[in-house]
Amino acid sequence: MKYLAAECYLPHAAPMVMLEQVLEVEEHAARCQVRVSKEGVLAPFLDEQGRLPSWFALELMAQTIGVWSGWHASQGGSAPRLGMLLGGRGLKCSLPTFPADALLTVSASMLLQDEKLASFECTISMNQRGNPESKSVAQAGLNTYQPDAEELQTLFLKKPRQETPLQGSAT
Template sequence: MTHLLTPGECLPHDAPMLLLEEVVDVTDESAHCRVSVNNQSVLAPFLDAQGALPGWYALELMAQTVGVWSGWHRHHRGQGSITLGMVLGARELVCAAGAFPANAKLDIQVNLLMQDDRFGSFDCTISAGGEPLATGRVNTFQPTEDELATLFNPGVTP
């Protein structure tokens, strides 16, 4: 079995914005991460008064799982440090209940639909106990170092 990295080894995020606790599996075509919705988890700062996670966090959980997929592959191809990726958008993103329930263990699964050097599209599902809670398609973009420099340092040419 291939060594699985932690979410922090794959993503350019630090607490409190690192919203995943565990990398369950990564393949050529998919990634599966997990996080608990409770006051002891990394999600604790974001829970509502009932201990639930608002549904709009679905996009970030999906995006970070895509980031784990990308970071894991960069690491295993020997491409060095983690790079910043961007979400271009989400299509048909639905969290029917409007929130992820307190004390749920969320499984976030992303499956690659298409990819080229800089763009990717992933079918995503968040479930708890095998029951789908949120679904959607996330489209991503990998900017170059020059594009990142321009984005974060406007007016300075790389």
């Protein structure tokens, strides 16, 4: 199956889209890729040597879950919806940084889901140019929440504060 670019399935705009290519979306899983490159979407986040700090693994995993959710929404004719990362457990990264020019493949597999909550097991594997072998470099469990439109409005709509006079103050 042919997929659109990852940004088409995410409710983000540049520079916050950190995935380039959607490889696969299934009923309970997704796989995406991104290259650690000064010419790619990760450029704003790279260090002086062109490396990506490993703590970005969590966001890459969360965005892969977002791609999964956005693709499924698009199949029903809906736009991608904002999701929230409630937490992660067991995040392990075998590298302090992802090296320049590495190709990262991010996988997310749903373990369970109810109406708004879901739990995913995620991994990142890495290939470097000239080396066809992929090695696992990060894994974590992520818990997510998909708020409905009313909850999003409550969260992001700022209501003006009502001023109340202080009791017992002199006027």
